[in-house]
Amino acid sequence: MIYLDHHATTPLDPRVFEAMKPFFLEKFGNAASREHEFGREAADAVEAARARVAALIGADESEIVFTSGATESDNLAIKGHRRQDSRDKIVTVATEHPAVLDSCAAVERASNLYVIHLRPGSDGLVDPAKIKAAVDERTLLVSVMFANNEIGVLQDIPAIGALCKERGAIFHTDAAQAAGKVPIDVRAMDIHLLSLSAHKMHGPKGIGALYVRKRIPRVKLQPLIDGGGHEGGLRSGTLNVPAIVGFGAACEIARSEMSAEAKRLGKLRDKLWRGLSRGLDLVTLNGHPDQRLPGNLNVSFKFVESESLMMALAGIAVSSGAACTTTKAEPSHVLKALGLPEDLARSSIRFGLGRFTTAEEIDTVVERVVAAVKKLRKLSPLYKAGK
Numbered sequence: 001m002i003y004l005d006h007h008a009t010t011p012l013d014p015r016v017f018e019a020m021k022p023f024f025l026e027k028f029g030n031a032a033s034r035e036h037e038f039g040r041e042a043a044d045a046v047e048a049a050r051a052r053v054a055a056l057i058g059a060d061e062s063e064i065v066f067t068s069g070a071t072e073s074d075n076l077a078i079k080g081h082r083r084q085d086s087r088d089k090i091v092t093v094a095t096e097h098p099a100v101l102d103s104c105a106a107v108e109r110a111s112n113l114y115v116i117h118l119r120p121g122s123d124g125l126v127d128p129a130k131i132k133a134a135v136d137e138r139t140l141l142v143s144v145m146f147a148n149n150e151i152g153v154l155q156d157i158p159a160i161g162a163l164c165k166e167r168g169a170i171f172h173t174d175a176a177q178a179a180g181k182v183p184i185d186v187r188a189m190d191i192h193l194l195s196l197s198a199h200k201m202h203g204p205k206g207i208g209a210l211y212v213r214k215r216i217p218r219v220k221l222q223p224l225i226d227g228g229g230h231e232g233g234l235r236s237g238t239l240n241v242p243a244i245v246g247f248g249a250a251c252e253i254a255r256s257e258m259s260a261e262a263k264r265l266g267k268l269r270d271k272l273w274r275g276l277s278r279g280l281d282l283v284t285l286n287g288h289p290d291q292r293l294p295g296n297l298n299v300s301f302k303f304v305e306s307e308s309l310m311m312a313l314a315g316i317a318v319s320s321g322a323a324c325t326t327t328k329a330e331p332s333h334v335l336k337a338l339g340l341p342e343d344l345a346r347s348s349i350r351f352g353l354g355r356f357t358t359a360e361e362i363d364t365v366v367e368r369v370v371a372a373v374k375k376l377r378k379l380s381p382l383y384k385a386g387k
């Protein structure tokens, strides 16, 4: 089995697992029970992990709120705002993750806020001029993801941050795919709110964080979950100590290995693209060729249905760009927003490389994909006619 679906989730790094283990068994204390040693031990571990998460994005420890993952962080970042009379607009992008799009839609239904969805260019990037035109003195919140989970493109976050600062709008970015893969500095990039997920960076599932800026400006949010007042009142509930410790370890490893790992993955990704584009005709890369995550490749194989191709690739875990939402396979909203014709959107495959991906695996994948696409096209009257 070869796993190339690292945008969906990543395997736990064994070093992360080792760090977590004691907190399931002997170190089981409640981090809120500071009156005894069991609780203090857990609380100290949580604070050490918080510092590691903060260090990955250039934040202060006090600005990290632990959540159940990036979905919850996106919900809190978007739904946590009190309506202001002077600012009633949210600006976001059509290619965002459903956690952002659906949170925006919920806010729009529940309050008098209205949402504007910007369209990216055909390369997946939002033109900062478009954002400049949309963000004004009535804009409360701007939410633009750091890296896209399907096509891997990296938006111009510093430019968007600077613009939001100038217009007095709050800037949220979903960095679930970007964190640990590319450098992030919330201060230099003028980010106010940032969503993280541990399981996208070789940490455990069910844990994430929201960075909430404390100074210049101090961002005030309303909690989604009320209770004992954990996490500065923003997220009540007993802390998941083993998961938080694992998240901290994952951040520390990602931070120390990021630059070397980005180079390694970038080379493997380029090797994969070279192999596919040399071995086959009518293959196209979706998304900007360079402004993308080092481990992402999204390719359309014209005249081949992605579902059939994935079936032919048994033993290789990839994902179709056409994510199945319900029973009906809808073409991906991301590829549609790029203006990709429906047939190309339905023939796209997302390759996601990760920490344990090897050059040998890439060789095997190139061989298998090239053979499978050739075989499927042989059966396609459209391919013969279209040639």
Ligand SMILES: *Cc1c(COP(=O)(O)O)cnc(C)c1O
Pocket (backbone or CB within 6 Å): 007, 008, 068, 069, 070, 071, 072, 097, 099, 145, 147, 148, 149, 174, 175, 176, 177, 196, 197, 198, 199, 200, 206, 207, 208
């Ligand atoms: C995976 C992902 C999420 C959801 O994160 P969870 O921690 O699984 O809730 C949100 N946004 C993006 C961009 C993602 O890739």
